[in-house]
Amino acid sequence: MGMTLKAEARPLSTKSEIKKLRENGKVPGSVYGKKIGSASIAIDAKELLALLRSNPHAIVELDIPGAGVQPVMIQDVQREKLSRTLLHIDFHQINMNEPVRTTVAVELTGEAEGVKSGGILQVQMHEVEIRxxxxxxxxAITFDVSGLQMGDLLHAGDLQMPEGIELKSAHEDIVATILVPQKEEVSAEDQEEAEPEMKETTHV
Structure with a gap:
């Protein structure tokens, strides 16, 4: 199980009250689920940031006033566009005996043979959807890229899923590729400029 967060009850508030809540280091949020319906809550901003940095898709034990500790997952995060300050958080209560659909990070390990040969590792997908x-x-789902050669593609279907986990992303989705470095093409004009001028000589 992931980390535990303690939620505070939050009555429906005015904009000024929500602003004050954020100034006091709290993030307003909501939690939804079959057992609890919906509840307005507030979470400590530092604890929430720590969770988002370490594993935003983790199962959280959320201590909800009046409902006790419930397993939840983050459903939605709202941030201020420029400062990226947390504005609102939504949690979804889950049943530990029922499968859930979520996304997890892809971690690439090792150094590809293609990179050693001068290629460039380009990551196109940082997360995949699973159930x-x-x-x-x-x-996270890890993959050792050591065997990838220049020009190789790593597809989502190539990732090894843990037992009991089903990949829901399209198997043909490209996770990463080893790009072949582009050689600079020299134009005919550049070649002419680079060559020394040949002077015509007349023999008498």
Whole structure:
């Protein structure tokens, strides 16, 4: 199980009250679920940021006033566009005995043979969508790229899923590729400029 967060009850508030809440280091939020319906809450901003940095898709034990500790997952995060300050958080209550659909990070390890030969590793997908029981959801899916040669593609279907976990992203989605470095083409004009001028000589 992931980390535990303690939620505070939050009555429906005015804009000024929500602003004050944020100034006091709290993030307004909501939690939804079959057992609890919906509840307005507030979470400590530092604890929430720590969770978002370490594993934003983790299962969280959320201590909800009046409902006790419930397993939840983050459903939506709202941030201020420029400062990226947390504005609002939504949690979804889950059933530990029912599969959930979520996204997890892809972590590439090792150094590809193609990179050693001068190629460039370009990552196109940092996360994949999976489905499985909550207790089996990994914090990340790892893949050793050591065997990738220049020009190779790593597809989502090439990733090894843990037991009990189903890949829901399209198997043909490209996760990463080893790009072949582009050689600079020299134009005919550049070649002419680079060549020394040949002077015509007349023999008498």
């Amino acid at each position: 499985g029981l909550p207790e089996r959801i990994p914090s």
